[in-house]
Amino acid sequence: MATLAYGTAEEDQNAHLEALSSAVEPRDILVVEVAQKVVGFGHVALDHERKIGEIGINAIDPMHQGKGYGEKLHSAMLDQMRAAGMKAATVGTGADDTHAPARAAYAKVGFTQQIPSIYLYRAL
Secondary structure, three states, X not given: OHHHHHOXXXXXHHHHHHHHHHHOOHXXXXXXXXXXXXXXXXXXXXXXXXXXXXXXXXEEXXXXXXXXXXXXXXXXXXXXXXXXXXXXXXXXXXXXXXXXXXXXXXXXXXXXXXXXXXXXXOOO
């Protein structure tokens, strides 16, 4: 079932990144640089009506993980939300083992409250 539900996830993510890089203002994408090389990025979405900021797609190059860059990136994203007048921040991630590092990174910057949800699938 996972292959059917997420079989195009990599292509979908690439298309999403392409759309973000061509359609949003530069301030909406933060970049992490080390020695003038991009090693990470993060997209911030702001809902001015609801006053909620969202950490969107983000990543740190695996060769640079575990060095605090993710925490600095997420903190900068939260600072940007505060500066824009947001009252809350949200981030979505998977509950599977592959997303455990992301969940740990979000916890380091204070994401602790959850609204549990489950997507159920069945074959037809």
